[in-house]
Amino acid sequence: MDRILKIFVSGAEQDQLAEQLPVIESYPGFLLVKLQQEAVTDIATRYPVEDITAQYVIRVGQRQIDTGLPRIDEHAKTRTHPDYKGVKKLSPGNHHYLVQFIGPVKKQWLSEVTRAGGKLQSPASGFSYVVRANESSLKKITTLPFVRWSGHLCHSDRIAQSVMKYAKRKLNETGAELPRTLVLPGLYIVDFFDSESMKKAAKEVKALGFEILESDKPARLMTLRATTGSVAKRIRELSAVHGVRNIREHSLKRTSNDLSPRLMGATQILDSNNGLGLDGAGEVVAICDTGIDTGDTSSIHPDFKGRISKINSYPIKRFYSPYINNPGGDDGAADYDSGHGTHVTGSVLGDGTASDGLDGIEGPIRGLAYKAKLVFQAVEQEMQWKNAAYYQSIGRYLLSGIPSDIQTLFKDAYDNKARIHSNSWGGGDPGVYDTQSEQLDRFVWEHKDFCVLVAAGNDGSDNDGDGRINPMSVTSPATAKNCICVGACENERPNFNGNRYGNWWPDDYPVAPYKDDPMANNPDQVVAFSSRGPTTDGRIRPDVLAPGTFILSTRSTMIANNNTAWAAFPASRKYFHMGGTSMATPLAAGAATLVRQYLRRDANIAKPSAALIKAVLIAGARRLPGIAGTGTLADNDQGFGKIDLQAVLAPRNSASMEFLDITDGLETGEIWSRELMISSTEIPLRLVLAYSDYPGENLVNNLNLIVTSPDGTRYSGNSSVDGDLTMDATNNVEAIQVNEPALGSWRVEVVASNVPESAQDFALVVIAALDEPAENSMVRVTGNPDISIPDNDSEGISDVLTIDRKGTVSSIAVEVDITHTYIGDLILELVAPNDIRVVLHDRQGASTNNINKRFDVHSAPELQLLVGSDITGPWQLLVSDNAGIDTGSLRSWTLEILAEASTWVEAEAEPALPIPDNDTTGITDDIDIIGQNNSQGNVQELEVWVDITHTWIGDLQVNLNSPSGTTVQLHGQSGGSRDNLIAIYDLDILPAISAFLNTPGAGTWTLSVSDNAGRDTGKLNAWGLRVKL
Template sequence: MRNAFIEGARVAGAVSLLSLAVCPVCAARAADGLDFTIRLANGVIEPMAAGGADSRAGMAGRAIAPDARSPEQHATTRGTVPMIVQFAGPVEEGWRRAVAGAGAAVHGYLPNHAFIVSARPESVDALASVAPVRWIGEYKPAYKISSHLDEDAMFGTKSRLRTNIDVDVARSNVAVRIITFTPADADQAAAYAAHAGATVLLTSRGPAKGYVRARATAAQIQEMARHAEVEWIEPYIAPRLHNDVSAQAPRMNAQTVWAAGLTGRGQIVGHADTGLDTGVNNATLHPDFTNRVKAAFGLTPGRGGAWSDLNAHGTHTAGSILGNGSASAGQFRGIAFEAQLVHQSVGDSGSSLPGLPDPIYPLYHQTYTNGARIHSDSWGSSAAGAYDAEAQNTDQYMWDYKDMLILFSAGNDGVDANGDGVVDPGSVGSPGTAKNVLTVGAAENARAPGSGGLTAYTWGQAWPADYPAEPVKSDYISRSADNVHQGMAAFSSRGPCLDGRVKPEIVGPGTDVVSCRSSATSGTGWGVYNARYLFSGGTSMSCPLCAGAAAVVRQYYAERSSHTNPTAALVKATLVNGARTLSYGQYGWQQYREIPPLPRPNNVEGWGQVDLAPTLLPGTGRTNIAVDRVTLATGTEHSYSLAVGGSNTLSVTLTWTDYPGTFAAEAKLVNDLDLFVIAPDGRTNHANGLVYGDRVNNVEGVDLDPAAAGVYTIVVRGHNVPQGPQPYALVMREGAPFTGPRLSIETNIVIVAMAGSTATVNAVMNNTGDSNLSFRLEKSAARYSWTDSTQPGGPAFEWINIVPTGADVTPLSDDGVAGPYAIGFPFVFYGTTNTQFWVGMNGGIMFQPGPLPYLNEPLPTASVTGSLIAAFWDDLDPSSDDVSPAIKRLSDSNQLVVSYLHVPRFGSPLSNIFQIVLRKTGEVLMQYRTVTGTRNSCTVGIQGSAPGDKAVEVVYNHAYVQSNLAVRFDRTPDSQWLSVSPQNGTIAAHGSAMAVLTATTAGLTDEVYTASFTAFQSSPYPPETVSVTLIIPEPLTLFAAIALLMLRRADRR
């Protein structure tokens, strides 16, 4: 029964998607470059290619799909069905109103340029007559089902998701949440579920949606999706506490702002947790909460309104927010120790949270009506990056109440499952996956081994199955592995979200945090400090510390600026802007680098660890400017000028509280703003380290270090605002320059040498920092670059049919490898000549025997023992009985083709058709004829077998691969003529060293050659790539070459 849900959800998905023509992105681009594909969570459709689309007279350039008039699903009792209405471009403010005026109820936004609406089928002509409408089609039942309900992981056989999906294997049912377009439809949806045979557990209504929790089989899920009231069906994952695996002020730089009077005074923080000590606001309550509790509510069923803490979790987290330290003479104060608390007890004596309402919306509002403008939540579900109902509900609340900042712990699902010594990505939990919340990860604290709590343990001793490999295995839980650089807590859940958004945004200390102890339980957390305090750890502990920091920031604005009621976006922007990167982390700057290099952000630490003092008190002569509550629509922009004095850094952060995302959309961002910073020399800096606009995140930032003196222009632009107008917050701050080690080296070098000679050039390497810099120089070996058929100059998709003449790859098995087979010609891959290959059933070929595991990983991977060409590395099953799969191979003296034909994922009847082509020239081509089912689970790329070979990863578990796509990998020539020395070394503070470049031209002709080498550095900054050009002139043109060299040097000056 492991494949029951696959059979249900994906069959319908395949029919629906293919009927609307799953097409390459390039086919959907208009002449002006706009992308008109509609990108769903479960596939991509090209509307105008839909078979039978009706383009009527008087509606040129517009089409109506037949299913808009004859839908697959049952209409609502109002006679309406959900449809997709696509516009002619980025959505202008009046277009949505025009569609509503034509009789449609407008629901969620879908990229690109589309909305889900509810309308009567007979009204589609009126909708199509609205001037900007481009296409109308049905929002089909298959689009409504989460891809997580399609995974064999639900049945526990090959789990790729670290989730708590509640599956009853014996009864073949799963706990699901059914979401309706309107609150009023919840009862009707529950009736449909019961009629289909599902067990209805709970029916509820939020302000915008209806919700039904049920247990259902695959067939029942399919039947429920055929009702027009239903918008989405997803697995229900129960929330739990995030301490199953903090700190105090020193690592968050809080004492300085305390001394300046910033203690959270006047702020009220909401707090949903297991309870608060005795649960009586009198002398029996922990003394650290004296005069701190404004209100408290007991929400757990069966406890009669009691709010005592039977677990010890809630008392501990509340102390980190605002405990005043009375029982420790101020030693264990919370970050905002003069703020007040509105507490909600939602737990029991275990880790369950039965007091949480479903939907979650009223939880926040109860504290809001009691004055809270910050809400701290150290719990969540193991959603593995998914955007679910709780995430959307939280986004809805923050959209409705834009001055309420909600913080969530990221989760404790960070593990090193593949044993490569680096914690795996993609484990952040919900509601931490919500766009608008501030999601908090955990860094290591600073406590000596054996000083209490779990300090005497290493990660490998405490959780040997999760951290089996060095260097994580032997790292003490609360002490830096190198005794210098602060690092991450290994358990801290990493991003990205499934749609590619960066999470967490910030981190705070989360191991062996000391905070208040509940006297109503014998629970001792990670260990007893004394009768009043406990050690504990988890993102549960880092989140309340950051919530306290948010209260301090809010006090700062309320008392010291014109923003007396700052929005959540402004408080969030301020914390993000001033966060301190921990890159490169505690495990070195090479193979086991823990945190990626700058620029910010990354999916390990987000923007960094909260650092209050420089955030709020940047220092004399440094500017700190905030903008709040200004709005943008599509196509409009605002510009700000900022004079920078030089020698400082400049950090600019843009955040906005976005409209709630649409469940069925691939990307959850709705209103898309862009940030640009134009330097005094006219150079434009895009946000988030990109060379174009960010299309997934609602936090954008530019960091310039150093920032040259002059006037900067900061531009905020409304790229696409379908649910506008969109308010935003902007923080511009000058900071102290980075004083750590940093490498500076000339990045373009020209060598002129006669044929048959040797020439040497020295490249100066400078360390601009105040401490020693280690470096490593690595000449680029054979390298590969990639391009695809959607890009200018990319390969054309031209499927090679080898079915009539190709040989079968046998035997076909679930996770096996077949071979060896002859390539047919010498194929050079990463400098190694290969004559035979092996075929991995899970979507790739190799040049050595060995497994290609079902659990795909990022590249490079140690799970494959050598070279790998991964066209669609995922849990595939060519031995499936559900379809008739085959793998064919055909080679001649110039080309090898390996085609995977109708190969499904494990347990799924939906098949994929793709091929790998190797050419004697060294080119690698991957072509995808048909891609069905989820698009955000596979690895595409290549890797070599030698340690110096640079893997090229096209995608890992993101929606990229699609039908009719071609991807080509091209090999750059070897650079045997260049040698670089020394291989490594150290440069003293403010010192310099020489990189010696030697060109040997023996055997080379009179030409121009190019090569490169990379200078890696022990710094938060990325490695520097140095391009080297060798010119071998004819004797009579030597002087011309010398002149060219001098001219280039003059240009650089």
Template sequence: MAGTTDPEGAVDPRYRIAVYFDGDREAERIEAILEERTHRYRGVVLAETSAERIGRLRAAGCIVDVRADLTAEHAARSEGTATDALPGSAGPQSMLPPRGAGAAGTTDRVAPDPEFVADLTERAVGAGEQHAADPETAAPLPAPSGEPRYNTYLVRIPGPLDRDRRAAFAEIGARIVEFQPAGTYRLRLTREQRDRVADLSWVIAVRPWDLADTVTYALGDALALDARRAAGPQLAGDEGAAVPDPYLDTFDVLVHDPLDLATLRPALDATPGVEVLAAVDVMLRFRTDLTGDRRRDLLAVVAAREETRRVAPYRPPLLYADHARRLVGVDRIGPRADGDAPTAPVPWTGAGEIVGVFDSGVDGTHPDLVDRIAAGESLVGGDTFDLCGHGTHVAGIIAGSGAASGGRITGVAPGARLAVFRVFDEDNRLHVGPSLGPLLARAVDAGAHIINLSWGNPLSGSYDQYSLAVDKFVAEHPDVLVIVAAGNSGVAPRGTHEFNTCGTPATAKNVLTVGACDTDRDNDGLAELTWDRFRQPQFPLPPAGGEHVCGDPDLPAAISSRGPSDYGSVVPHLLAPGTFVLSARSSSARMDPRLPWRENPDHDGRYVYIGGTSMAAPVVAGAAAVVRQYLREVHLLASPSAALMKAVLIAATRRLPSLRTPNSAQDLGYPDFDQGFGRLDLGIVLPTPDAPADRRLVWADLSDADPDALEAFADPEGTRRGSRAYRLTVPAGPHPDDLRVVLAWTDQPGSAVQNNLDLAVTTPDGTMLVGNQEHTYNKVPGFDRSAVLRLTGLPLDRANTVESVRIGNPPPGTYTIRVFAQNTPFPAQGYALCVAGPIDEAGLTTP
């Protein structure tokens, strides 16, 4: 039933909903309110109902998730527009202000230019026709002759993939590859299977994966720029003869399935002028000496082949702590004595932890690092000695002992040790294949559970092969936390910080992405330095240009890259000090002129200032080592998951003032794309000598294999469940600490959230708060957000694998925390739930 009509002809809308419950009594109460046909799974009741009954459920304190507007869906089918419902390549960023929208303009660009796509399509067709007519003079790598045999399709369905729908796909033989926003799934199908899927009554639309999905705006930009350069010195700053792009001979290809490499690689190997450099898993990198139209023809045919999922130009990744240590609260943490009398701080130092560092190497002879290296390997030939200076600086921030400065300039985790891997050569070029998984596994083999990557590709928020590879690595090593610098591509040409500048793999879901805030340094005249003086081309105008480079640790650094990712997630996750950080200097460093560095004359030149998210990331890596030691030694947690570590670190953040004008198009609530969840400060979560006596840190940490891991639409007769409830009590106050609840999980690889969980907290007075409730960006894709909020009051998050609820001055009483599985195409899904703040001794319990 699409809807009912009242006597005056108005249609009463109908909605497909999911209502979450904890026990049979609550489920019966939900079914009594609905008074119509329902289907009960473990933890969730599904129904089709009216707005009036949704309001009654809401008044009863139920968590209602509106899955589909059945009236609008019926209208679309009746008008024959359902096949247009599939999203194109525009992606979620289309809700951001467009590029050039006055002072609020952004760098929001996801879809390739339509003219570029049309040109490549014409070239691909022409290449096939030419090959059929005259193979010897045809363009290289001809497309398969005859009608294309598409085997990858985008299939849109209303709402999540429940057990019955998953079973229907399985019966047909359809294989689900990836979930994408707006209820769309990427499936591998034969033509016969495609027809059977299209005939399913609940399938809205089916279309083949096409060239517009495959090519990227980065590819279009690169080829357009190369064409302009070939035509002559027409660009601003060009002088003399045109200089071609030195990197536009190498391209990365993602395929849909590892088996696709078995057909695509031989075709490329047999193509004159093409050299396959690497092929692993679903990633292939090739180089070509073809130029001009021949190169465009080649790329057109590669993009049009059925194996290809994505084509982009290869760009070699770029290399992107006395004050930092204090600003992240490490100097304040330590145990209390009995009662209220504090003892002298005995901070945890990261002892027993190994941090993997993939960088330009390290000067192991530096006094601060001489005994900090647990393992070292050069993957670029030679030894691990750092000639650039970047890797030594990073290593000193993490684990420097302070020996060369009498303990004054000390790393965040001076008790930790390092597994150092040199992956940048003397020219600072990264030497790894298209997949990072085998590389990162070397750190695991050396005993590391924390990995720092202070480098990346500045690809404007793209989820590329590096992000995919890191997500896959963490999914396979769920106890390894990978920390990634967001990038130094922050710009404000119109005076307002632009969005979509994060690099990759910073856009991965399973990592902790770190942006930079200012330090509070005021020496050497640094506090007077503003960005319009320090980086004038990027920040020529106020207000961004007038922001200070140092002095205010609650100010995101202007150069720090901003989110969102191209699938709409919050990046960076948090900030740490990153401007003019003082740390170890390599004795033989030829300081890269591209690095924002400055000499420090003290301590015989043993230290140097460098700034950027490259410095902020190791601050967090050191803090992670401290947290992991604390969890192991104080709470006897032998192997905390990466999701739990991520949740604790995000709980330990201070919310910063927004840089955006209130109620403007760029005011996206909290968390936002400048600061993420805020600035790291361990002293607000871990014990400190002056902390309130009732401050506690409690958690649940479940792997995917745990019997309590969640599955959406779990069989009522099975062992899995679709939701789980926890309770805790806040004692009588007042409370200076917030109550902080953070849910995080390690997701399956893919360029959107695959297995989606949600967080809800009910306060003692019955008020319900949901995860990331204040974050307003693209909260309910596929529906009109305002209409859904009017119905449910719950702006549920579908774009992030971290959700947070913070309650200031929490009233005493019992709080109920629910974690529920909204959609799990790849069950089951584990998670980490972390709660910090004023909590009584009973901690976190299950009803």
């Protein structure tokens, strides 16, 4: 059987290999080839490879399409296909087709499809897109050389499985597949590909017997109610209406119903005396939930007073109108029913004011981010049901204020400066990515610094009685890719050991080990009811865990006196205990808030991305024992593990941390890389890559994390600990852990394996025994821009490589790979971070083709000018074509620098020179600074000191002049009648010294001293310099 492989090679090596193998397509960082099985083993022993054969299967709905067999041939003729059995012939006109490409998608391919008349609708799995086209356009598209397969997106694949399963539900049947999911009979959500199609479809939808209750044009959503006739038949007819993308039942969203800081490794993080002193100050958190205490800032619970930025109440959505007597009702933001929203808020940011002085507690009952400000969004409303049975089956209060497009919630929060958003609610079909999941992903994709946390849900169940919690019970919007999905582990409260899962929920936990298991005695156990992954496309769920049983937090003063939730708190009616992933999520949101505060305050990252906050929480997460096999990095019970803030923000061992937000995105085939120096084998190397993906049911933009050890061993993201090179094409979070990393230089690479949408940015967290690269160590960075060089354009093109370590240039070389049919047209220049420009190639070579060359101080002597320069910062390669006719492209280039570590150089002088009175010329004295190995390094830091005796220092002016000619005034006739000037000047004391930074430091430094008034005299006794080069 043939296999399709990625072979990770670039530049000249790629060209050589391409002559030997059958190449499907080439990319800057890898080749795509098709090989027979017996040839795979041989090539894999010589190069890093990934077998992507299985990635060509297209998944639609609950089934997969085999694209190894044609459905529509190169003449746009429909062929028989086993996955299209019984499908009727299409009518003339526009339809929606799945168009699969030959491999990872290139931007120019999408442009060609558009030029052929196709309209790109949305990315799909298996290197494919949904494209709207008519017969004429389809014929052009199928003949494009990079199109591998095409077939109609069947109407039946646009209907959620649960819709047909429950099509015959009766008026009082509100249950669904998961035990805690509820629906309103006959209520459906229809998602359209575009708003134009939705508008045109309205008449046809009504003709099929559906009542349109709401039409949201920006969200491309219709909410419908089936009124007459066979529902199943009309749903099938509805799926064939042009533009319909998906049909689902409207699931009712529901809530996902101290000691926690210690269990989350936050004690040291919160300690202001011996720890980091994080408290959420300066951060704004938004919470969407039932309500908050009185809903009035003037009478609000004491634990929130003075820190509420905004409270909004969202009225009942109009599509409930046929079912209730109070359409559009709004009972305000008070928390009347369960107290759920008030409890959640306390876990995020309550400050414990009302618990001050209470007996029986070790400290205040407060949330992790107890100084953060709050934006609260109340979405629970009282429902006046027309059908009285719904009071029993659904309840009097419902989260009926949640908008059809939840981007409304996110925008309101974002506009009020919230950057953390906590959601302890959800519901829907198990594991399904629905419209709310897509809305969440879209908002975060467009607002990269907005971090959304969502409860996994409480649908974990062993109702089949096999002693294991059933998989795939997580629901929307926790199925989104760009949120932090939070599951629950147990709390540690032995006084509640009498409360057991089987006693509370006998149908869900009928047998051991859960039936008689206490719910709060083992913080290293996943809570039985915590919803499990994966999603239907196989993504890991949840991301992390936080405590979720018997959580003590704030109690609403508006609920009934006898409402004690999970358990009362005898010392005060201002608090009580609740449980659920609802309670775990605000604890995780508090942790995320502290992470954001740390990144802004301590790591100097002004606008940390949501991806970086997610990566930090996962990097510190601790695996719970006994759940999955040894070496497993993540599973669908606990995700990556329980949040442990100390492990990542203040490690107990001597590990170092690096937090990187890489905003320059990668295109398909590009590779970002950097070097790590590991200084100890006793501290594990742990890396986490996270990114906010383009909205879509499957992973759209696929980045992969690869780490290479000093001996060449490669590790890839989400393989087992110390695992092999197996790439993950499903998740937008990848982790690598090497328990005993070898000493020396490790290479980290992020590979853009498939990026059909806009360039993908990412975040990376590293925890390890990190060291600055050794003196005289080699720094090697590579760019694979693969960009065209415009013909006869002196401005040309540029590409940038950034070096983020310290040091100075000892030697330097540049390797370039340029294809061009007349290199005598080309000028190549290298621009260093200090703006020194070096010409590498100046129109030599006449009609010779291509430049595949290494430039060093021998072939490009001007590179010697860069010796001693700082290596830190952006290095730019400029390429221009200065004559007509011939064209080419910059495929790749590499910067190789032998770096010297920065060193302090000290020198002093004792001139003992008299300072002439009332003489503006004054005196001067020189000190020569000699760089290491006589290099001409730039100034990174500077200290200068002077020892001058004088009876009136207000007469004196003292200046320092550097080897570059820069002059800074150290003392300017200040100090009045005081005697003697004995002082040290550095950047903190005299900011003007910054003028010397990044200028040459080796050479002659001159101190000048003048007396600018009569009568008083003095002497320059001594002075000195301390310069870091």
